[in-house]
Amino acid sequence: MAKLDQGTGKTARLRLQLLEWYAHNRRDLPWRRNPEPYSVWVSEIMLQQTRVVAVVERHQAFLARFPTVDSLALASEEDVLAMWSGLGYYRRARMLHKAAQFVASQHQGNIPVTSEALRTLPGIGVYTAAAIASIAYGEVVAVVDGNVERVLCRLEGWEAGERAGGAILKRKIEALANQLVDPAHPGDFNQALMELGATVCLPRNPLCMVCPLAADCATRGEHKTQPRPRMTSREVAHALSIRDAGLPGEADREVLLEKRPASLTVMPGLWELPTLLDSSVPEQELCMTVRHAIMQVNYYVRIRTVPENDMDALAALGGERRWVPLSVAATMALTGLARKVLKRADLFPIAQQEAIALDQQLDVL
Numbered sequence: 001m002a003k004l005d006q007g008t009g010k011t012a013r014l015r016l017q018l019l020e021w022y023a024h025n026r027r028d029l030p031w032r033r034n035p036e037p038y039s040v041w042v043s044e045i046m047l048q049q050t051r052v053v054a055v056v057e058r059h060q061a062f063l064a065r066f067p068t069v070d071s072l073a074l075a076s077e078e079d080v081l082a083m084w085s086g087l088g089y090y091r092r093a094r095m096l097h098k099a100a101q102f103v104a105s106q107h108q109g110n111i112p113v114t115s116e117a118l119r120t121l122p123g124i125g126v127y128t129a130a131a132i133a134s135i136a137y138g139e140v141v142a143v144v145d146g147n148v149e150r151v152l153c154r155l156e157g158w159e160a161g162e163r164a165g166g167a168i169l170k171r172k173i174e175a176l177a178n179q180l181v182d183p184a185h186p187g188d189f190n191q192a193l194m195e196l197g198a199t200v201c202l203p204r205n206p207l208c209m210v211c212p213l214a215a216d217c218a219t220r221g222e223h224k225t226q227p228r229p230r231m232t233s234r235e236v237a238h239a240l241s242i243r244d245a246g247l248p249g250e251a252d253r254e255v256l257l258e259k260r261p262a263s264l265t266v267m268p269g270l271w272e273l274p275t276l277l278d279s280s281v282p283e284q285e286l287c288m289t290v291r292h293a294i295m296q297v298n299y300y301v302r303i304r305t306v307p308e309n310d311m312d313a314l315a316a317l318g319g320e321r322r323w324v325p326l327s328v329a330a331t332m333a334l335t336g337l338a339r340k341v342l343k344r345a346d347l348f349p350i351a352q353q354e355a356i357a358l359d360q361q362l363d364v365l
Contacts, residue, residue, distance in 0.1 A: 010216070011179065011180060014180065014213060014216060015180065015182045015189060017212045017213060018189065018192045018193065018196065018212055018213065019182065019185060019188060019189060019192055020212070021192065021196070021212035022188060022191065022192030022195060022196075025195070025199070026191070026192070026195055027052070027195070027199070029043075029052065029056060030043075030056060030059055030060055031043035031059065032191070035135050035136050035187065036136065037111045037113075037132060037136040037137065038063075038068065038069055038111060039059075039063060040131070040132050040135050040136045041096075041111065041128075041132050041136075042059060042062060042063065042096070043055065043059050044128050044131045044132060045092050045093075045095075045096050045123070045128065046058060046059055046062075046087060046092070048089065048092060048128075049088065049089050050087055050088060050089070052198070054087065055087075058083075058084075058086075058087055061083065062083050062084075065079075065083050066080075066083070068109070069100050069103050069104060069109050069111060070100075070104050070109045072096070072097065072100040073097075073100040073101045073103070073104035073105075073109075074104075075097070077094065077097055077269065078269070078333055080093050080094075080096075080097045081093055081094075081269060081270060081333035082331060082332055082333040082334075084333070085270070085332070085333050085334045085335075085336070085339060086334070086336050086339050086340075087336075088336055090267070090269070090270065091123075092123065094269075095122050095123025096123060098122040098123065099121040099122045099123050099124060102121055102122060103121065111132075111136075113133070113137045113139075114133055114137070114139060115129040115130045115132075115133035115134075115139055115141050116129075118132055118133060127143060127144060127145055130142065130143045130144075130190075131143045131190065134181075134186040134187045134190050135187035135190065135191065136187070138186060138187060139186060140181060140183045140186045141178075141181070141186065142174065142177035142178040142180070142181045142190065143177075143190040143193075143194065144173060144174055144177050145194060145197075146197070147193070147194045147196070147197025147198050147201070148173075148177060148190075148193050148194055148197060149173050150197050150201060150203065150223075150225075151193055151196055151197045151201045151213075152173050152176050152177060152180075153169075153173065153219075153223055154201060154206075154217055154218070154219035154220075154221075154223050155213060155216065155217050155218065155219070156172075156176065156218055157218030157219055157223075158172065158173075158223070159223060159224040159225075160223065160224065160225045160226060177193075180193075196211070196212070196213070203222075203225075204222065205222075206221060206222065208220050208221060229296050230296075231293070231296055231297065231298050232296060232297050232298070233297070233298045233299075233300060234297055234298070234299050234300070235279045235299075235300045235301075235302070236275065236276075236279050236299055236300075236301055236302075237275075237276040237278065237279040237280070237281055237301065237302040237303070237304055238272070238273040238274060238275055238276060238301060238302075238303055238304070238337070238338075238341070239256070239273055239274040239275075239276055239303075239304055239305075239306040239311065239314065239315050240255070240273060240287050240303050240304065240305055240306065240341065240345065241255065241256040241274070241305075241306045241307070241308055241311055242254070242255055242256075242347070243256075243308050243323065245323075245325065252325060253325070253326055253347075254323040254324055254325050254326065255323070255324055255326055255329050255342065255347065256273075256274060256308070256311065256321060256322075256323055256324075257271040257272065257273065257274075257321070257322055257324050257329065257332070257334075257338070258271065258272060258273075258274050258275075258319045258320060258321045258322070259271050259272075259319050259320045259322075260272070260275075260318055260319035261318065261319055264316075264318045264319065265319075266294065267335045269333065270333050270334060270335045271322075271324075271329075271332050271333060271334050271335070271338065272334070272335040272337065272338045273303070273337070273338050273341060274306075274311065274315040274316070274321065275315060275316045276304060276306075276314055276315055276316065277314060277315065277316050278314075279302065280302075281302040281304045282304075285304045285305055285306075286302060286303070286304060286305075287303040287304060287305045287345065288303045288341070288344060288345070289301065289302055289303070290303060290337065290340060290341060290344070292336070292337045292340065299337075301337065301341075303341055303345075326342070326347050326348065329342065329348075330342075330348045
């Protein structure tokens with residue numbers, strides 16, 4: 001295959017084919033309808049390590065609660081984490097909050113307009129800065145994520161299976177991406193390339209027959225890639241303790257939650273179900289078992305029904321504990337595991353269950 005070259009017209013043809021495909025096949029996503037900088041910024045942070053279907057509804061809810069950079073900057077961290085609860089990778093929410101405070105204090109609430117300036121904000125790296133700058137401001141800069149890397153490697157016939165030479169390959173991918181980006185429509189082009197990788201040029205079983213770039217692709221199928229890191233496994237147990245608040249009505253029941261210090265949990269600042277001292281649970285006390293993935297660890301979790309009077313003897317000490325009405329718990333900054341368990345136990349109001357849609361998202365930290 002002849003290498004892509006500005007002078008041959010091949011690059012121009014590829015741009016046109018990709019943009020035409022995108023115009024007819026792109027998914028209808030809220031941040032694409034109105035690519036306002038703040039909306040694009042929030043979407044890009046949420047989309048890191050999280051499926052699009054899970055982000056769509058959460059993005060809209062987040063913007064409804066924090067409609068501007070200033071409103072996000074003025075919010076408490078606990079409120080921000082509560083709106084993020086269940087999306088995973090909570091450091092993203094904390095850094096987004098800090099960046100909003102930086103924009104409010106140092107930029108008078110105005111989001112920087114160039115990728116270089118955006119990279120000065122907390123939590124914004126090269127990829128996110130390029131995405132915001134190209135989509136919201138029209139800067140001619142390439143966006144390179146995992147989807148784009150896969151598309152370009154297959155297009156050029158580059159293997160990504162060897163650790164040695166990884167930096168060289170990365171530079172080649174970045175150079176090609178910068179060559180290809182359409183100067184007239186950089187935002188649409190970058191989104192088109194990412195969309196192609198997300199919906200057609202899939203990691204496994206790519207849909208080459210409907211790919212707009214198939215004629216220029218050197219691979220036309222799967223290419224050699226590095227194997228994924230192996231997952232490790234851990235067994236843990238948590239207590240589900242529910243009590244009647246003494247008032248009539250099911251909605252007045254309370255659940256016992258705890259917030260543990262950073263030295264005792266991988267979820268600092270979030271509310272979770274109390275951790276049990278013993279991960280083995282008697283069958284008669286077993287409420288449910290749950291698999292929950294955090295980073296490269298598969299947690300096999302046993303949930304034990306524990307009466308209030310037995311909690312001190314069975315649960316690990318440490319942190320703050322609080323009895324919380326279930327209606328309030330549904331709005332708190334819960335860990336993904338706690339939210340999943342309470343949902344599966346049918347303890348959340350139906351409206352909350354539908355809004356969170358946990359079954360459609362990744363179980364990630």
